[in-house]
Amino acid sequence: MEVRARVLGSQLCLSPHSSPTSRRSREMSDCYTELEKAVIVLVENFYKYVSKYSLVKNKISKSSFREMLQKELNHMLSDTGNRKAADKLIQNLDANHDGRISFDEYWTLIGGITGPIAKLIREQEQQSSS
Numbered sequence: 001m002e003v004r005a006r007v008l009g010s011q012l013c014l015s016p017h018s019s020p021t022s023r024r025s026r027e028m029s030d031c032y033t034e035l036e037k038a039v040i041v042l043v044e045n046f047y048k049y050v051s052k053y054s055l056v057k058n059k060i061s062k063s064s065f066r067e068m069l070q071k072e073l074n075h076m077l078s079d080t081g082n083r084k085a086a087d088k089l090i091q092n093l094d095a096n097h098d099g100r101i102s103f104d105e106y107w108t109l110i111g112g113i114t115g116p117i118a119k120l121i122r123e124q125e126q127q128s129s130s
């Protein structure tokens with residue numbers, strides 16, 4: 001199985017640096033399912049916070065990551081405005097200790113958020129079936 005988005009991206013559908021709210025992004029996402037749209041939003045969100053001017057390519061700086069936590073995850077994570085808590089989270093995610101968040105490290109955060117949501121859904125389904 002291959003990720004078709006990669007092929008589509010080079011042809012028409014994905015621009016890795018377009019913002020999720022750009023006109024192009026919205027038009028292109030009409031051809032996707034809800035799940036595919038969610039994946040695109042997750043990927044585009046990463047690139048939204050990658051500095052286009054940094055010498056370190058395709059990584060999010062600590063300050064941009066703190067900004068992302070505050071702007072994008074303040075309903076699902078607590079203390080996103082707390083610098084100490086954000087820095088602790090960054091430290092935990094920064095697997096290679098380079099002081100920046102790579103896509104894989106960002107994905108660890110997404111997995112960490114979706115795990116408890118899946119657990120909550122399972123518990124609700126068990127309660128409603130018993």
Ligand SMILES: [Ca+2]
Binds near residue numbers: 093095101
């Ligand atoms: Ca890192």
